[in-house]
Amino acid sequence: MSAVIEGSVLVVNAGSSSLKYQVLDPATEEVIADGLAERIGEQGSSIKHWYRGTEVRREVALPDHEAAIALVVELFAEEGVDVAESGLAAVGHRVVHGGRSFFEPTLITERVRSEIVRISSLAPLHNPANLTGIDAVSALLPDVPAVAVFDTAFFSHLPDETAHYALDAEVAAKYAIRRYGFHGTSHEYVSQRAAEFLGHAPSDINQIVLHLGNGASASAIRGGVPFDTTMGMTPLEGLVMGTRTGDIDAGIVFHLARVADMSIEDIDVLFNKRSGLKGLCGENDFRAILERIDAGDEAATQAYLVYLHRLRRYIGAYMIELGRVDAIVFTAGVGENAAPVRADSLAGLERYGVVIDSERNAVRSDEPRVISTDDSPVAVLVVPTNEELAIARAAVAVAG
Numbered sequence: 001m002s003a004v005i006e007g008s009v010l011v012v013n014a015g016s017s018s019l020k021y022q023v024l025d026p027a028t029e030e031v032i033a034d035g036l037a038e039r040i041g042e043q044g045s046s047i048k049h050w051y052r053g054t055e056v057r058r059e060v061a062l063p064d065h066e067a068a069i070a071l072v073v074e075l076f077a078e079e080g081v082d083v084a085e086s087g088l089a090a091v092g093h094r095v096v097h098g099g100r101s102f103f104e105p106t107l108i109t110e111r112v113r114s115e116i117v118r119i120s121s122l123a124p125l126h127n128p129a130n131l132t133g134i135d136a137v138s139a140l141l142p143d144v145p146a147v148a149v150f151d152t153a154f155f156s157h158l159p160d161e162t163a164h165y166a167l168d169a170e171v172a173a174k175y176a177i178r179r180y181g182f183h184g185t186s187h188e189y190v191s192q193r194a195a196e197f198l199g200h201a202p203s204d205i206n207q208i209v210l211h212l213g214n215g216a217s218a219s220a221i222r223g224g225v226p227f228d229t230t231m232g233m234t235p236l237e238g239l240v241m242g243t244r245t246g247d248i249d250a251g252i253v254f255h256l257a258r259v260a261d262m263s264i265e266d267i268d269v270l271f272n273k274r275s276g277l278k279g280l281c282g283e284n285d286f287r288a289i290l291e292r293i294d295a296g297d298e299a300a301t302q303a304y305l306v307y308l309h310r311l312r313r314y315i316g317a318y319m320i321e322l323g324r325v326d327a328i329v330f331t332a333g334v335g336e337n338a339a340p341v342r343a344d345s346l347a348g349l350e351r352y353g354v355v356i357d358s359e360r361n362a363v364r365s366d367e368p369r370v371i372s373t374d375d376s377p378v379a380v381l382v383v384p385t386n387e388e389l390a391i392a393r394a395a396v397a398v399a400g
């Protein structure tokens with residue numbers, strides 16, 4: 001079989017019932033294969049696999065992640081590629097929580113794996129799922145170096161004033177309660193791309209990065225170093241998201257437990273899966289929300305206003321925190337594609353040096369671009385995120 005993926009990296013993002021993967025060449029940025037297995041361990045599981053221009057879809061029983069990886073290997077074999085012998089340089093695994101143990105991409109050894117298990121209580125929905133991906137791949141590709149790239153790493157040195165909650169210090173220390181921040185791979189990649197695009201070193205500029213996808217977070221980055229971010233101990237805090245509340249009065253938890261007789265699990269599901277835009281208007285796809293707003297739908301308009309208000313609150317806070325802002329950068333599904341969100345979130349900020357050019361903002365493109373006017377003191381950019389590429393680069397750097 002041919003070694004047609006030599007030197008490339010398999011990037012794996014394992015969720016509780018899904019497995020996203022990509023094979024890409026970190027040097028040329030070429031995506032060689034891309035796929036998604038869904039409903040793993042459930043009824044109706046399926047896989048979508050794309051390799052060098054050919055797409056295959058199969059409805060097939062996938063009892064666990066190992067079965068999903070085995071099927072991926074089989075689909076490559078059908079294309080004449082023996083993945084184990086193909087010269088993969090590394091496997092890069094997205095791992096959500098690195099706790100206070102992992103501050104950078106790390107080669108996965110037995111000790112590292114045990115530590116990821118130990119800190120899983122910090123992210124009970126995410127880290128165990130990431131581990132199933134790690135175990136499934138290492139069983140099938142034992143000789144390829146595997147690297148964990150942590151979503152929290154970029155934010156692991158937040159200063160004390162943004163890292164701490166005003167909580168009893170002993171309780172916080174005992175249970176590792178602090179603000180960790182997430183989406184770090186994206187905030188780091190996008191802020192570096194934005195600086196490069198503007199012709200500066202990241203250390204020379206201050207940026208506000210708005211990662212607006214289904215999950216959403218903002219960060220204030222001073223001279224390349226994160227100063228603040230909206231997600232905290234868990235990815236629930238901060239902006240209004242597709243299905244998550246973002247910031248919410250913790251007293252609501254006590255109220256629901258006492259008055260609605262809801263269990264902690266019920267409230268967890270309510271806040272993480274049944275809230276945000278979906279909770280407000282029954283919909284978390286931003287395209288549909290914008291269409292409904294155009295059609296005069298009240299619930300969708302209300303949801304949009306709540307979303308926008310939270311976003312503007314953080315933009316304002318981060319402008320004050322940074323003092324001098326050189327760039328505001330939009331990324332992820334909504335940030336890259338929804339021009340009205342970009343325009344509305346920065347409307348009326350001209351007196352603070354933020355001047356959007358509406359024609360530039362309306363342009364659709366997959367490339368990094370400036371959407372502010374040439375004389376806007378603050379540059380406003382759209383920079384497509386590419387977490388897979390960032391993970392692949394980190395994985396080869398660690399694996400050597």
Ligand code: ADP
Nearest residue numbers: 212213214215284285286287332333334337338
């Ligand atoms: P995640 O990775 O968090 O699942 P994405 O970054 O893929 O999310 O973003 C998904 C969101 O982007 C969805 O709400 C989707 O509706 C929105 N989106 C994608 N394309 C567009 C578009 N053309 N206009 C508006 N919103 C869009």
